[in-house]
Structures are given as structure tokens and as C-alpha cells.
Amino acid sequence: MRTLINIELYKIFKRPRTYIAFAAITALIVLIQFGLKIDGQTYVDFMLNDIGSTLEIDGNVLNGYLVCYIMLQLLLVHVPLLIALIAADMISGEANMGTLRILLSKPYSRTSFMLAKFIASTIYTLLLLVWLAFLALFVSMWVFGTDDMFLMKSSYVVLLKENDVFWRYIGAFLFASLAMTTVAALGFFLSVFAENSIGPIVATMSVIIFLTILSTMNIPVFNTIKPYLFTTHMISWKEFFDIQVTESNEAILGSIQNKDRILHSAIVLIIHIIVFVSAAIVVFKKKDILS
Amino acid sequence: MQSIIQVKGLTKSFKNLTAVKDLSFTVHEGDVYGFLGQNGAGKSTTIRMLLTLIEPTAGSIELFGMPLHTHRTEILRQIGAVIEKPDVYKYLSAIDNLRIFARLSGLKPTDQQLMQQLEMVGLAERAKDIVKTFSQGMKQRLGIAVALIHDPKLIILDEPTNGLDPQGIADIRNLIRHLSRDLNKTILVSSHLLNEIEQIATRVLIIDKGTKLVEGAAAELFDPAQTLVELETLNNDAALIQLQQSKWSANLQPRRTGTLLIKLHRNQIPDLHKDLAGMQIPVLSMQPRHSLEDYFLQVTSAQHAHTH
Numbered sequence: 001m002r003t004l005i006n007i008e009l010y011k012i013f014k015r016p017r018t019y020i021a022f023a024a025i026t027a028l029i030v031l032i033q034f035g036l037k038i039d040g041q042t043y044v045d046f047m048l049n050d051i052g053s054t055l056e057i058d059g060n061v062l063n064g065y066l067v068c069y070i071m072l073q074l075l076l077v078h079v080p081l082l083i084a085l086i087a088a089d090m091i092s093g094e095a096n097m098g099t100l101r102i103l104l105s106k107p108y109s110r111t112s113f114m115l116a117k118f119i120a121s122t123i124y125t126l127l128l129l130v131w132l133a134f135l136a137l138f139v140s141m142w143v144f145g146t147d148d149m150f151l152m153k154s155s156y157v158v159l160l161k162e163n164d165v166f167w168r169y170i171g172a173f174l175f176a177s178l179a180m181t182t183v184a185a186l187g188f189f190l191s192v193f194a195e196n197s198i199g200p201i202v203a204t205m206s207v208i209i210f211l212t213i214l215s216t217m218n219i220p221v222f223n224t225i226k227p228y229l230f231t232t233h234m235i236s237w238k239e240f241f242d243i244q245v246t247e248s249n250e251a252i253l254g255s256i257q258n259k260d261r262i263l264h265s266a267i268v269l270i271i272h273i274i275v276f277v278s279a280a281i282v283v284f285k286k287k288d289i290l291s
Numbered sequence: 292m293q294s295i296i297q298v299k300g301l302t303k304s305f306k307n308l309t310a311v312k313d314l315s316f317t318v319h320e321g322d323v324y325g326f327l328g329q330n331g332a333g334k335s336t337t338i339r340m341l342l343t344l345i346e347p348t349a350g351s352i353e354l355f356g357m358p359l360h361t362h363r364t365e366i367l368r369q370i371g372a373v374i375e376k377p378d379v380y381k382y383l384s385a386i387d388n389l390r391i392f393a394r395l396s397g398l399k400p401t402d403q404q405l406m407q408q409l410e411m412v413g414l415a416e417r418a419k420d421i422v423k424t425f426s427q428g429m430k431q432r433l434g435i436a437v438a439l440i441h442d443p444k445l446i447i448l449d450e451p452t453n454g455l456d457p458q459g460i461a462d463i464r465n466l467i468r469h470l471s472r473d474l475n476k477t478i479l480v481s482s483h484l485l486n487e488i489e490q491i492a493t494r495v496l497i498i499d500k501g502t503k504l505v506e507g508a509a510a511e512l513f514d515p516a517q518t519l520v521e522l523e524t525l526n527n528d529a530a531l532i533q534l535q536q537s538k539w540s541a542n543l544q545p546r547r548t549g550t551l552l553i554k555l556h557r558n559q560i561p562d563l564h565k566d567l568a569g570m571q572i573p574v575l576s577m578q579p580r581h582s583l584e585d586y587f588l589q590v591t592s593a594q595h596a597h598t599h
Contacts, residue, residue, distance in 0.1 A: 007391055015382055098378025102437065105342040105374070106395040107367040289344035 001112055008120030012086060021082035021128055025075070029135040032071055033143055036062065040144075047152055064141030065149040065165045069241065071136040076176060076237070080183040080208050082128065087121040088187030088200035091284065095195040095291035104289055114281045118188050125184045126177055133173050151241055158243060164253050172237040175262065179234040182269045183208065185276035186230075192280045195291045230272040233265035293320045293356070295445050295477045296341065301350035303336050303501075310336040311501040314350070318445075318479055318494075323471045325492030325509065326481035333501035334481040335375055338449050341479075342372055354445070368396070371443035373451055377434020379422055385409060385433050386418040389440055396441035405440075412436045412466070428459035435466065446470060448480045452487055460487070467491050515557040518579050519544065522551040525573040533570050539563065 012018050036043060040062040048061075091114075094100040103113065149160040160168070186207060190200040211231040214222050226232045242257035256262065296318035303311040311333040318324045328334045339345040341352060343363055352359040354366045379388040386405050393400045400408075409415045412432035422430065431451065438446060448467070452460045468491060470476040482488050488495060488509070495512050497504040505512060524530040527549055534543060534551070544552035555563065557579070567574055 003394055003397075007394055010391070011380065011383075014380075014387070097381065098376055099380060101339070101342075101344050101374045102372075102378065102392070103395070104344055105367060105370070105372050106392075107364040107397070108395070109364070286346070288346060289339065 004116030060147040067140040084204040087184035091191040236265035325488035325495040371438035372447040
């Protein structure tokens with residue numbers, strides 16, 4: 001199995017297409033950081049427009065922590081496309097190249113092949129998120145400095161102490177890894193049905209867009225299915241930035257407002273990963289290789 | 292002699308098509324087994340079933356004396372195959388491709404060993420070049436190097452000369468001879484070209500529409516006494532009259548096109564040449580016909596005659 005995973009990783013990182021995702025993330029983050037560095041104060045003024053007259057805020061509001069949060073909100077919607085580029089190509093790409101028949105005539109079981117391919121695409125996903133974390137968090141901390149983190153929620157504001165933020169990002173990135181692995185599992189599953197890469201990549205993105213719309217629309221008829229959609233749970237990383245308060249409305253350091261929600265979302269995502277990967281293996285084991 | 296492949300009653304049906312129907316054959320150790328059939332006859336489907344890429348609808352397959360469905364891993368370890376096109380990873384170099392497939396076969400070859408393998412197929416000088424830049428013939432040779440990297444006992448080559456120029460075809464033919472004679476490999480080679488198989492195979496199976504037409508030793512099937520010569524002259528009708536009045540009248544075959552067909556022993560071809568010159572028949576071309584279509588026509592018409 002280890003040999004298979006190493007070979008799959010070797011193939012992934014020898015393909016120029018793999019680096020498109022890393023380059024795209026780098027370009028986007030650098031662009032946002034540049035924009036905020038040049039004209040960040042205008043952005044902060046706009047953000048604080050509503051509460052500026054009732055609340056006096058001093059210190060470095062536009063610090064690295066806030067910049068990272070802004071970027072995660074923007075990028076975690078688009079990263080699935082970059083993951084689909086590789087995950088949805090794992091089987092269909094081999095079928096398209098004609099290498100699938102050589103691979104499957106080697107002395108390994110189809111289940112081993114599938115698991116190795118999924119593990120390799122998961123490693124790629126995690127590396128992409130590590131790169132995202134490095135640029136969005138660490139570079140932003142270096143460029144914009146650190147301070148308390150001030151967040152505007154829909155009906156309230158959250159102020160996180162500087163020394164109470166970093167671990168939340170670790171949690172948020174771990175959760176985002178789970179969410180993006182779910183995307184990889186979906187792309188992987190869809191790649192079993194096609195003999196070209198474009199179909200599964202487009203299908204993966206279409207499913208995510210469709211389900212995200214269902215998850216965000218507040219129409220009662222859809223509310224019953226929302227808890228079962230993985231897209232509903234993909235954004236639960238934000239829960240790490242909601243803090244518990246005492247009865248006198250004082251923040252409790254190191255606390256999370258809704259831990260159960262994070263746990264519940266993580267379980268739903270893990271179930272989706274298991275279902276997608278298992279279904280992919282079952283379908284693939286019965287498939288006649290005609291490519 | 293040990294049987295390497297034993298297929299019994301093999302059938303594969305897709306939705307609206309039975310690609311292989313009740314096919315049985317045996318390949319013995321050391322055979323160069325020619326698997327002949329026209330495009331769409333069911334050769335590739337059969338080969339894919341031998342390699343577990345396609346699940347048979349019915350029938351049994353044994354390789355090296357073991358049932359394929361219960362000893363898949365053990366069996367595949369002893370097989371090297373090029374299936375239809377020799378597709379490898381186009382964004383990798385030849386040596387990287389070879390390394391990957393060696394690792395998949397459980398080997399950790401050194402660069403020197405990989406280079407030796409590439410040298411055998413004449414690709415050592417292009418070892419580090421990306422496969423995308425290779426010609427079809429070079430890809431074919433790399434595909435064969437990949438199939439041979441783990442020193443398999445059985446080599447399966449599906450249409451190995453497809454898309455190759457005459458030199459490439461000759462190279463593949465020589466390589467197959469070398470593998471069989473010098474390295475004692477058992478080889479199953481499929482083709483739709485009769486004359487290709489005729490030159491290398493020791494035993495032959497011919498299939499059509501998924502069913503077996505004939506199986507046997509190549510020397511018996513390709514009987515030199517049944518050679519069909521196609522003759523084209525300046526005036527075929529006049530030549531026909533002259534030949535009907537000569538000793539060759541009994542050898543004349545019904546014409547399907549404008550040319551003349553003469554069935555004779557291969558050794559008689561020089562005599563025919565001489566007689567045509569003697570009769571002052573202006574010959575434009577004269578060549579033995581080797582197309583599979585002709586052979587099929589012979590086999591099937593013989594079968595029909597037998598039936599009626």
C-alpha cells in the first residue's frame with residue numbers, strides 16, 4: 001500500500017497541473033494582502049461604520065489574524081475547484097491516458113489502488129491547505145502584525161484576545177482539511193464514472209454549487225434536508241471564532257461558543273467521506289475497464 | 292507440456308452485444324501463440340478478461356494451472372502485457388515510467404538496470420526525454436519495456452504492430468523472436484494481420500464475431516499448398532483465356548475483382564512466372580495474398596461447404 005501511495009504522490013507532483021492550485025492560491029493571497037496593505041484602513045472603516053459611533057476601538061484592528069479570517073472566508077469557497085482539479089482526475093485521468101488498464105493488470109487489488117489514490121489526493125489536499133495556512137496566516141502575521149482580533153458577526157461583535165487566537169486557527173484549518181477532504185472524496189467518487197477529466201471536475205463543482213445554494217437559502221421546504229448536506233457543515237470552521245461569555249458578558253478565554261456544532265459537523269463530513277469513498281470502490285470493483 | 296493459459300467456454304456479453312461467445316483455447320509453455328481476428332472480432336475483450344480488466348459473463352480461465360478469479364495477484368505477477376495502445380504517462384520521462392511500473396511489480400531496480408531494459412528496446416538515448424515527444428514506434432517499444440521489466444513468464448501483446456512503420460514492425464517481430472527463442476518466454480500476440488502472425492507464431496487461433504474459427508499449429512494452418520496468388524495483367528480478360536488453355540486452368544479461382552486469382556503451391560510461383568513470360572502475357576503485378584479476409588473466406592466457405 002505504501003508503494004502505491006508513493007507512486008500516486010510521485011505522479012501527482014510530477015504533473016504541471018498540480019502546481020496551478022498552489023500558484024492560484026499564492027496569487028490570490030498576495031493580491032488581497034497587497035490591497036489591504038495599501039488601502040486596508042478604508043476597509044476597516046467600512047466594516048466598523050455601523051458601530052463606530054457606539055464603540056471606541058483602538059489598536060491594530062487590521063492585524064494578521066483579521067486578514068487571515070477575511071481570506072479564509074473568501075478562499076474556502078474557491079479552493080474546492082482547485083481540489084477537484086486533482087481529485088476528480090484520479091481515475092478518469094488514468095482512463096483518459098490509457099494507463100488505467102496497465103495499472104490494473106498489476107498484482108494489486110482494485111481496492112488497494114482506490115485507497116492509495118484517495119489517500120494521495122487527500123495528502124495533496126492537506127498540502128494545499130498547509131500552503132494556504134502559511135500564506136494566509138503566517139505571512140499575514142508577519143506583514144500586518146498581531147493584536148486582538150475583532151470580528152463582526154451578523155448581530156453581535158466578537159473580540160478575541162491576541163493570545164487566544166492562534167489555537168483557533170489551528171482548529172479552523174484542521175476542520176477546513178476535513179471539509180476539503182469531503183470535496184476530494186466527492187470528486188474521487190465522480191471520477192469513477194468518466195473517461196475524461198473535465199466531466200468529473202465540472203460535475204464536482206456543480207454539485208458543490210448546487211448544494212451550497214440549498215444550504216444557504218432560507219426556504220422552509222429545504223430546511224429539512226439542510227442538516228444532511230455536507231455543504232451546510234463545511235463552514236463550521238467559523239465556530240472556532242465564537243467565544244463563550246459569562247453572565248456579565250465577559251469573554252471566557254479558550255472557550256468555544258458551540259463546540260457540539262463543530263463535533264456534529266465533523267461527524268457528518270466524515271460520514272460523507274466514508275460513503276463517497278466506499279461507493280467509489282464498490283462501483284470501481286465491478287467496472288469493466290474498456291478505456 | 293504445461294499449459295500456461297487454459298480458457299474454457301469463455302463468454303462476454305455487453306448490453307446489446309456478445310463480444311466473445313463460448314471461446315475455448317489452450318496456450319502451452321514456450322508457444323508464440325498468434326491470436327488472429329479482424330477488428331472487432333473479440334480479441335481485445337478476451338485479452339482484457341485474461342488480465343482481469345473485464346469480468347467474464349461465463350466460462351473459466353486458468354493461468355499457470357491456477358484459476359484466475361482466486362489467484363489473481365499471484366498470476367498477474369507473472370504476466371507482462373501491452374494492451375492495444377502502449378499508453379504510459381506522457382508527462383514523465385521513459386526512465387521514470389519504467390521505474391514506476393517496476394515499483395508496481397514489486398521491484399526496486401537501479402538506474403543501470405532500467406537503462407539496460409531501455410537499451411534492449413533501443414530507447415537508451417532517449418531515457419530522460421518526456422514521453423510526449425516520442426513517436427508511436429518509440430511509445431510502443433517503451434510499452435514493451437514496461438511489460439518486460441519484471442521478467443514475466445507470459446507476455447501478452449495486443450496488436451503490437453499497430454501504427455508502426457515497416458522498420459518498427461520488423462523490430463517488434465525480431466524482439467518477439469528473441470523473447471521466445473533466447474529467453475524462453477510464452478507469448479500471446481494478437482493481430483488482425485495474417486502475414487505478421489504467420490512469420491512468428493508457432494500456434495494460431497483465429498476468431499470471428501467472438502467465436503473460434505480454427506486453432507492449430509501455424510505450419511498446418513498456413514498451408515503453402517494453398518497459396519493464393521493475385522495476378523494483374525495489361526488485359527486480364529485476354530490473359531484469362533490464355534491461362535484457361537494452359538496447364539494452370541485447374542488452378543484458376545473465381546474472380547472477385549478485375550484481377551486473376553490462382554491457387555498453387557508456394558514452390559510453383561517461379562514456374563508460373565516463367566510460363567506467363569512464355570505466353571507473352573504482360574504482367575503488371577503478381578503477389579501472394581495474405582489478407583485475413585481471404586483466409587476467413589477460405590475457412591468460412593470450407594465450413595459452409597462442410598455444413599451443406
